[in-house]
Amino acid sequence: MTAAIAVLLFRMIKQPLVLGYLIAGFLAGNHFDFFPSVKDMHSVEVWAQIGIIFLLFSLGLEFSFRKLMKVGGTASITAVTQILLMTCFGYGTGRLMGWSSMDSIFLGVIVSVSSTTIILKTFDELGVKAKRFAGIVIGSLIVQDIVAILMMVLLSTVAVSNQFSGMELLMSVLKLLFFLTLWFVCGIFFIPTLLKRAKNLLTDEMLLIISIALCLVMVILASGAGFSPALGAFIMGSIIAETTQAEHIEHLVKPVKDLFAAVFFVSVGMLIDPNTLTEHIVPVGILTLLVIIGQPIASTFGALLSGQPLRQSVQTGMSLSQIGEFSFIIATLGSSLHVTSKFLYPIVVAVSAITTFTTPFMVKWSTPMAEYLGRILPRKWLKRIERYSANAQSIKSASNWQIVLRAYILQVVLHSVIIIGGILLSRNFFLPIVDHYGFGHALAAFVTLAALAPFFWALSLRRVAVEQVTQLMAERRYRGPIVMMVLFRFVLALFYIGFLLDNFFSAEIAFLAFCACIIVYSIFPKKLNKQYHRIETRFLNNLNAREIIKMKRQRSDLTPWEGHMTLFDISRESNIAGHTLEELQFREQMGVNIAFIKRGEVTINIPARNERLFPGDEICVIGTDEQVDEFKKYLERNEIGATSDNSNSEIVLQQFEIGRTEFAGKSIRQSQIREKTKGLVVGVERGGNRILNPDSHLILEQNDILWIVGDKKLLGNLRFSD
Numbered sequence: 001m002t003a004a005i006a007v008l009l010f011r012m013i014k015q016p017l018v019l020g021y022l023i024a025g026f027l028a029g030n031h032f033d034f035f036p037s038v039k040d041m042h043s044v045e046v047w048a049q050i051g052i053i054f055l056l057f058s059l060g061l062e063f064s065f066r067k068l069m070k071v072g073g074t075a076s077i078t079a080v081t082q083i084l085l086m087t088c089f090g091y092g093t094g095r096l097m098g099w100s101s102m103d104s105i106f107l108g109v110i111v112s113v114s115s116t117t118i119i120l121k122t123f124d125e126l127g128v129k130a131k132r133f134a135g136i137v138i139g140s141l142i143v144q145d146i147v148a149i150l151m152m153v154l155l156s157t158v159a160v161s162n163q164f165s166g167m168e169l170l171m172s173v174l175k176l177l178f179f180l181t182l183w184f185v186c187g188i189f190f191i192p193t194l195l196k197r198a199k200n201l202l203t204d205e206m207l208l209i210i211s212i213a214l215c216l217v218m219v220i221l222a223s224g225a226g227f228s229p230a231l232g233a234f235i236m237g238s239i240i241a242e243t244t245q246a247e248h249i250e251h252l253v254k255p256v257k258d259l260f261a262a263v264f265f266v267s268v269g270m271l272i273d274p275n276t277l278t279e280h281i282v283p284v285g286i287l288t289l290l291v292i293i294g295q296p297i298a299s300t301f302g303a304l305l306s307g308q309p310l311r312q313s314v315q316t317g318m319s320l321s322q323i324g325e326f327s328f329i330i331a332t333l334g335s336s337l338h339v340t341s342k343f344l345y346p347i348v349v350a351v352s353a354i355t356t357f358t359t360p361f362m363v364k365w366s367t368p369m370a371e372y373l374g375r376i377l378p379r380k381w382l383k384r385i386e387r388y389s390a391n392a393q394s395i396k397s398a399s400n401w402q403i404v405l406r407a408y409i410l411q412v413v414l415h416s417v418i419i420i421g422g423i424l425l426s427r428n429f430f431l432p433i434v435d436h437y438g439f440g441h442a443l444a445a446f447v448t449l450a451a452l453a454p455f456f457w458a459l460s461l462r463r464v465a466v467e468q469v470t471q472l473m474a475e476r477r478y479r480g481p482i483v484m485m486v487l488f489r490f491v492l493a494l495f496y497i498g499f500l501l502d503n504f505f506s507a508e509i510a511f512l513a514f515c516a517c518i519i520v521y522s523i524f525p526k527k528l529n530k531q532y533h534r535i536e537t538r539f540l541n542n543l544n545a546r547e548i549i550k551m552k553r554q555r556s557d558l559t560p561w562e563g564h565m566t567l568f569d570i571s572r573e574s575n576i577a578g579h580t581l582e583e584l585q586f587r588e589q590m591g592v593n594i595a596f597i598k599r600g601e602v603t604i605n606i607p608a609r610n611e612r613l614f615p616g617d618e619i620c621v622i623g624t625d626e627q628v629d630e631f632k633k634y635l636e637r638n639e640i641g642a643t644s645d646n647s648n649s650e651i652v653l654q655q656f657e658i659g660r661t662e663f664a665g666k667s668i669r670q671s672q673i674r675e676k677t678k679g680l681v682v683g684v685e686r687g688g689n690r691i692l693n694p695d696s697h698l699i700l701e702q703n704d705i706l707w708i709v710g711d712k713k714l715l716g717n718l719r720f721s722d
Contacts, residue, residue, distance in 0.1 A: 002024040002025075002027050002028045002266075003020070003021055003024035003025070003028075003262055003266050005024070006020040006021065006023050006024035006027075007020040007021065007024070007262075015357075016117070016118055016356055018117060018118070018265055018324070018325070018356065019353055019356055019357075021262055021265035021266045021268075021269060022265055022266075022268060022269040022272075022349060022352075022353060024266050024269060025265065025266035025267060025268060025269020025270040025271075025272070026269040026270070026272050026274075027269075028266070028269075028270060029269065029270035029271070029272065030270075031272070031273055031274055031275075038270060041270070041271070044267045044270050044271070045267070045271075045336070047263050047264075047267055048263070048264050048267035048268070048332065049229070049336075050260060050263070051260040051261060051262075051263040051264025051265075051267065052229075052230050052233075052264055052329055052332065053215070053216075053219055053229055053233045053260075054215075054233070054253075054256055054257050054260035054261070055257065055260065055261045055264055055325065055329075056230045056231075056234040056237065056329075057215045057233040057234065057236065057237040057253070057257070058237065058250070058253060058254070058257035058261075059116075059145060059234060059237065060233065060234040060235065060236065060237020060238040060240070060241060061237040061240060061241050061246065061249065061250045061253065062237075062241070062250070073306060074136055074139070074303070074306040074307065074308060075136055075138075075139025075140045075142065075143055075306075076139075076143050076306075077302055077305055077306035078136060078139075078140045078143075078299060078302035078303045078305075078306050078308075078316060079139075079140040079143035079144045079147065079302070080143065080147065080302070081298065081299075081301060081302030081306075082112065082114075082140070082144075082295070082298040082299045082302045082320065083112040083113070083144065083151075084112075085112075085294075085297075085298035085301065085302075086108070086111050086112035086294055086295060086298050087108035087109055087111075087112045088108065089108070089111070089290060089294045089298070090104070090107045090108030090109070090110065090111040090112060090290065091104045091105060091107065091108035092104075093107070093287065093290055094107040094108065097283055099341070100341070102158075102159065102334075102339050102340060103340050103341050103344055105158065106155065106330065106331070106334045106339075106340050106344065107344065109148075109151050109155060109330055110323060110327045110330050110331055110348055111287065111290060111291055111294070111295075111323055111327070111351075112151075113147075113148045113151075113323060113324075113326040113327055113330070114140075114141060114144060114295065114320040114321075114322055114323065115322050115323060115324020115325060115326075115327075115352070115356070115359075116141045116144075116145065116324070116325070117324055117325055118322055118324050118356050118359055119137060119138075119141065119319060119320070119322070119359065120138075122319075122359050122360050122363055123137075123363070126360065126363055126364065128363065131315075133311075133312045133315035133316045133319065133366075134319075136303060136308065136312065136316045137316055137320060140299070140302075140316070140320065144326075145234075145326070148326045148330070149230075149231055149234055150173070150176065151330070152228050152230070152231065152330060152333060153172060153176050153227055153228065153231065154172060154173070155330065155333060155334070156228060156333065156337065157172040159333075159337045159339040175226075176227070178417055178420075178421075179222075179225055179227070180235065181413070181414065181417045182417050182418070182421040183218070183221070183235050183239070184235070184238075184239065185414070185417070185418060185539070186421075187235075187236070187239035188239060188242060188539060188542050188543050189535075189538065189539050189542065191214065191239055191240065191243065192242065192243040192244070192542035192545060193542060195207075195210075195243055196244070199245075204252055207245070207249060207252060208249075208252040208253065208256075211240065211249045211252065211253060212253070212256070214236050214240065215232075215233050215236045215237065217236070218232035218233065218235055218236035219232040219233055219236075220232070222235070228333070230329065242542070242543060242545075243542070243545070244545045247703055250703065251686065251701075251703060264328075265325075265328070268328050268332075268349060269349070271335075271346075272345070272346045272349055272350075273342070273346055274346075276342060276343045276346050277346045277347070277350055279343070280343050280346075280347055283343075283347055284347055284350045284351060284354075287347065287351045288350075288351050288355060291321060291322065291323055291351060291355050292321050292355060292358060292362070295317070295320050295321040295322070296314075296317035296318045296320070296321050296362070297317065298317070299316055299317035299318075299319075299320045299321075300313045300314050300316065300317030300318075301317075302317075303316045303317060304385065304388075304389075307388065307389050308389060309385070309386065309389050310370060310373065310374060310377075310385050310386075311367075311370040311371075311374070313370075314366055314369055314370035314373060315363075315366040315367060315370060317366075318362045318363065318365065318366035318369060319359075319362065319363050319366060321355065321358070321359065321362045322352070322355035322356055322358070322359045322362075323348070323351060323352050323355060324352055324356070327348055327352060328348065328349070328352070331344060331345050331348045331349075332345075400468040400471050400472055401468075401472060401478065403465050403468045404464075404465045404469055404472060404482070407464040407465040408464060408465075408485050408489070411458070411459065411462065411464050411489070412459065412488075412492065415458055415459040416459070416492070416496070418452075418455050419452055419455050419456065419459065419496045419500075420496070422448060422451060422452045422455075423448060423452070423496075423499065423500050423503060426444055426447070426448040426451075427444075427503045427504070430444055430447065430448070431444040441505060442504075444504055445500070445501060445504040445505065448500060448504075449497075449500065452500070453528055453531070454528050454531045454532035454535055455532070456493050456496065456497060456528075457525065457528035457529065457532055458532045459489055459492065459493045459496070460489055460490045460492075460493035460494075461490070461525065462529075462532070469482060494518075497518075566620070566621050566623075566628050566632075567618055567619070567620050567621075568618070568621060568632075568635055569616075569617075569618055570613055570614065570615055570616065570617040570618075570619065571615065574613075574615065574638050576613060576638050577613055577615045577617075578612060578613070578614070580609065580610050580611060580612050580613075581594060581607060581608075581609050581610075581611055581612075581613070582609040582610060584613070586631070590623070590627055590631050590634065591623060591624075591627045592621050592622060592627050592628065592631050593621070593622045593623070593680060593682045593709060594606075594607055594619055594620065594621060594622075595620040595621070595622050595709045596619075596620050597611065597613070597618070597619050597620075598618040598619075598620075599614065599616070599617050599618075605679075605710070606674070606679050606680045606709065606710055622682060654707075654708060654715050655705055655706065655707050655708075656705070656706045656708060656715075657703065657704070657705050657706075658700055658701065658702055658704040658705075658706065663700050664700060664701060664702045665699065665701075666699070666700055667696065667697050667698060667699050667700070668681050668694060668695075668696045668697070668698050668700065669696040669697065671700060673706075673708060676714065677708060677710035677714040677715050679708045679709055679710020679714070680708065680709050680710065681694060681706055681707070681708050682707050682708070682709055683706070683707035684698065684700075684705070684706055684707070685704065685705040685707075686701060686703075686704050686705075
């Protein structure tokens with residue numbers, strides 16, 4: 001109830017709801033007795049953990065690995081540089097204040113991660129999402145999310161072992177990468193196929209339950225592998241984000257995410273101890289200055305290092321000057337592991353609250369600051385920055401050797417992970433089931449070999465980068481390295497076969513079985529090739545399905561759902577001449593829309609319902625093949641003839657996606673789309689469902705796809721999303 005009142009007040013004063021949740025939790029906690037208080041803090045912590053799981057699941061749904069591949073080197077270099085520098089700054093600041101090593105390490109990671117929620121909201125309110133630096137910032141946030149997940153795993157390892165062994169950290173990173181690759185490959189192979197085949201059976205309720213079930217299954221797997229449950233939730237969200245039903249699932253999960261995100265942030269507020277906060281007011285001030293000053297410096301340096309001009313670099317750096325949700329999660333991790341001091345948590349919350357308020361001002365002041373630096377910096381420095389930026393952004397083509405090397409490394413790593421994962425799964429889970437039978441070990445070994453046979457073949461014999469390899473083999477200096485790489489793959493495949501057999505048999509039997517396997521694999525290469533390509537095709541189809549559908553949707557730039565524009569002339573003998581569009585009810589009877597009416601030299605774009613048709617008018621009709629066909633027959637009965645299917649008019653029909661803008665939450669009429677574009681909303685796609693000719697009172701929601709017919713220039717100026 002306190003949260004409900006707080007968020008209403010914060011919405012009225014146009015402040016981030018996260019702050020409202022924090023204050024609500026503070027008031028409802030057992031440190032503040034003026035309001036009714038929650039006494040059972042253990043339950044609060046449990047609900048907070050559930051909140052983290054659903055919050056990261058929803059972040060994964062918005063993430064997708066394809067987005068990470070698209071952000072490019074600029075965002076990656078900016079984010080990694082910022083995190084490394086701020087981690088060092090934070091650790092050094094903590095040690096200077098006399099904090100323990102563990103507190104300082106956690107502090108360094110906490111102040112290194114910016115807030116995706118706060119930045120996106122600020123960009124929306126200031127209307128800067130279309131600017132160049134905003135794209136770099138959003139890409140950096142995507143990379144930061146991944147690095148933050150990695151840092152959580154490393155912090156857990158350090159906290160449990162309480163030592164800083166370089167080899168142990170390296171093994172933790174390799175273990176994380178192994179499981180991430182295995183989960184991603186298996187998830188993309190199985191989950192989209194499952195959802196696709198069950199599509200006709202799934203209602204919204206069933207799809208929501210199945211999505212949450214998949215999330216919790218991955219949470220269990222991550223916990224079983226020794227990782228944070230939040231990591232499993234994030235990974236499953238990012239896997240589902242690659243499916244064709246991602247938007248629909250994200251739409252269904254949104255209310256659950258909003259509820260548990262509120263629970264999490266309110267619980268964060270409940271854990272704030274005002275006495276501790278008062279006692280450590282000086283560290284709060286120091287760390288606030290560190291974030292407000294250090295983050296822009298680190299991010300600006302990273303952007304410059306990636307090759308961005310000075311102006312964009314400063315704008316990027318000053319936009320990333322806050323901490324938020326991931327900082328809370330990392331602070332919660334330290335508290336739950338009992339490795340950080342009690343004062344760290346409230347300090348982090350206080351710094352986050354202050355920097356949330358300062359973020360809009362930092363974004364506004366970024367452009368003047370860039371101009372100021374351009375005036376005061378030595379001309380020699382500015383010239384070097386410009387020259388470096390121009391060289392960094394020039395297009396560099398990869399050599400044949402780089403392409404071949406990259407393809408061979410990918411081939412070895414990917415198939416090694418699949419093979420090792422398959423062997424370990426079979427030994428730990430399948431073998432115990434059949435072990436009590438007489439030939440249990442032989443059965444387990446045979447099933448494992450049969451299942452992994454296509455991957456053994458692909459690792460040892462599959463050709464990659466064929467064209468580049470052929471060109472390199474023509475040069476003598478590359479022949480030796482290429483032959484060695486092929487031989488290495490073959491030997492590695494034999495080693496994995498031996499490793500598999502050694503897990504199920506004694507050394508002598510394993511050697512005999514090894515020889516038999518080599519003979520069998522040499523007899524059936526074509527069948528193994530065919531089976532592998534079948535597996536690879538399904539994986540690639542699942543991976544690219546969403547992108548393919550999106551491309552098809554973008555190509556359909558005339559009308560929604562296989563529609564098109566058609567021009568018709570109104571003859572002098574027509575018996576509908578003189579009637580208004582409201583009287584004729586074309587839209588209600590046949591589902592078509594009138595894009596414009598051309599009357600001599602005058603064109604009436606998106607005519608109103610009271611507009612009359614006159615003899616000699618030329619009308620442009622929008623509809624599907626069936627609708628236009630029916631309309632044509634109707635017109636023929638009324639002596640009107642069709643002329644053509646094309647138009648040189650500036651009236652077009654385009655699709656727009658509703659992002660985090662002022663349009664979300666308003667009805668079509670309240671959004672004034674007609675007034676702003678002189679256009680008409682003729683279709684809405686929401687959560688995979690289609691609404692044709694929507695009512696003007698329909699409330700627009702985030703991620704809705706609108707089909708609007710209107711003036712091309714006015715539509716181009718309209719911003720529905722980022």
